[in-house]
Amino acid sequence: MTEVVPPPVRARGQRAATFGGITTPAGQPRPPAGPDYAAIHASAEFTELRSRFRRFVFPMTALFFVWYLAYVLLAAYAKDFMSIRLFGSVNIALVFGLLQFVSTIGITAWYVRWARTRIDPEVERIRVRAGVDAR
C-alpha cells in the first residue's frame, strides 16, 4: 500500500464552510474541526475507491437500463415476435417480463456481493485512516 497520504489530522483549523447546520446533531455543540476532506480526496486509496465504484455502477446501470428499454420497445413495436407461444399459452413477452424480475434480483445480488468484498473494506480503511471511528 502506498504511504503518500499525509496522516489525516483532526484539527486543521480551516474547516470548510458550515453547511446549514446539518452536520451538527440538534442541540449539540459542533466539534472543533472535521476531517480533512481535501487530503482524503487526494489520497490514492480514495481515488482508487472512487474509480472502482464508478467502474462497476455506471456500466451496470447502462446494462439494466438498455435491457429494460429493449424489453419495452419490443413489447411496443415487435408484438408479433413477443406473441410467439413458447409452451402452452406462455409467450415470449411473459418470459421476457419475468426475466426482468430475474435480472433485477440478479444485479441486486451481484452488487451486494461485490460491494461487500470490494468496497466496504476499502471504505473502512479510509475511515480508520481519517480518524473516524469504525462503524
Added chain:
Amino acid sequence: MTNLAASQVGDPVLNTIVFAAFVLITLYVVYKVSTRNSSTADYYAASGRFTGPQNGIALSGDFLSAASFLGIAGAIAINGYDGFLYSIGFLVAWLVNLLLIAELVRNTGRFTMGDVIAFRMRQRPVRAAAATSTLVISLFYMLAQMAGAGAVVALLLNVQGKGGQALVIAVVGLIMVFYVLVGGMKGTTWVQIIKATLLILTVVLMTVFLLGKFGFSITALLDQAAANNSNGTRVIDPGAQYGRTPTATLDFISLALALVLGAAGLPHVLMRFYTVPNATEARRSVVWAVGAMTVFYGATLIIGYGASALVGSERILSATGRENAAAPLLAFEIGGTVLLGIVAAVAFATILAVVAGLTITASASFAHDVFNNIFRKGKADPVAEIKVARLTAVVIGVLAIVGGILANGQNVAFLVALAFAFAASANLSTLLYSLFWKRFNTNGTLWAMYGGLGSCLLLVFFSPVVSGAPTSIISGVDFHLFPLTNPGIVSIPVSFLCGFFGTVLSKEQADVPKQKEMEVRSLTGIGR
C-alpha cells in the same frame, strides 16, 4: 354466485371493523414508539435507528400505493399483459436507487433531498428549488391517493353519497395527520411496516390460492383469463392497451421512462434512506425493498389474471370502482366477505400510510429547507423547526382533505404517473449531476430543476390530459398541442440538457472544496 356483486359486494360493517382494527393497532403502535421532547433528527429521520430490513419493508410500504395494489391488478384484469408491462417499470426502477442513489444520498444528506442537492451549491436558491419540487411532487401524489380513497370508500363501505364520501376522506386525512404529529418519522415508519406486511401477506395468500386453483398451470390461468375477458386472447399478448394507436404506444414509452427513472427522485423514497444508521444499512434497505416488491408485483400478475379468469372483465367494469374493483371482487369470489374485508382494510391502510409518508416528507422539506435554511440561514432553533414541521403537516393534511374531496370522482390516475415524471425530470438529473459531475454548479442545478418541472407542467397543460380528449379535465375546448399524456420522454432529456447547458454557459465556478468534501462523504460516510 349471484350477480349482486355488480354494484356492491361484501359486508360494509365487516369491512369497517377490519379497517378500524388496523387503525387502532397502528395508532397504539405510533403512540408507543413516539418519543416526547424529540429532536429534529428524531422527528425527521427516527434518529437513524431503523435496521436495513425494517426500512426496506417500510420503503416498499411507502412505494406501493393504492394505485399499485388496486390499479395494477385492475389493469392486468382488463388489459392483460399491458398491465404487467406497466408494473415492471416500478420494480426495475429500484436498481437506480440501489446502484446510484441510496448509499450516496444517505451519506451526504441528513433529512431532506435538499440536503444533497444544495450540499455544494448556494444554499438559498437551491433549497428553494428543492422544496418547490418536493412540495409539487408530494401534493400531486397525495391528491391521487386521496381521490382514490373516495373510490375505495364507495366500493367497499357502500358509502354512495358525495357527502358521506367527503366525511370518510376527512377522517382518513385526520388519522394520517395524527400519525405524523404524534409519531414523527418513527411512528410513520412503523405504520408503513405494518401496512406493507399486511399487503404482501394478503397478495401472497391470494396468489397461492389462485395458483392452487389452476393446478399450478400458468397456461390454465391464462386461458381462462382470456376466455372470461372481452379482449379475448389479446390479454395474453402485448398491445391490448398500449397498442391501440401509435400515439398510445409512444405514450407508454414515455410513461415507462418516467417510471424507471422516477422512483429514485421521489422525495418520500429518498427521505427513507436517512432513517438507517449507515450506508450498508441503506443498501440492505434497498435489497429488502427489491425482495418485497418482486414478491408483490409477481403476485399482482397472478391476481390480475385471476380476477379476469374468475370474475370476468365485464363484471369488473360494471362495478362501482371499475378497474380498481378487480382485486376486491376477486377476494370476494375466492374468500367471501372475510377476505374482502381484509383486502378492503389493506387498500385503505395503503392509502393512509402512503399519504402519511408524503406528509412527513413535505413538512420536513418546508421546515428544514425553507424555514431553517432559507428564512433562518440554517440557524433555526430545533424546537421551532419541529414546530414549523408539525404545523406544515397539519396544513398539508387539510390541503389533502380538501383536494381529495374536490378531486373525488375525477380521473386522477394520471397524477401518480405525472409525479414520477416530475421526479425523474427535476430531481434525478440534479441528484446525479451533483453526485457525479465535478463542474456542476448552482446555475446548472436551478436550470435542471426548474427546466424539468416547468417543461413537465407546460407539456401536461397542453396535453390531452387537460383538453381535447373525452377524459380531459376541461371539456368543450381543445387547446392541446402535445399528443402524449405523460411528458417524460421530452421533459427528462430537457432537464438533463438544461443542467448541462446551465452549468457550462455560466461563468460561475463550482465550489471545489465542497465538491471534494461531497465526494468523500458520499462514498465513505465520513462526517455523517
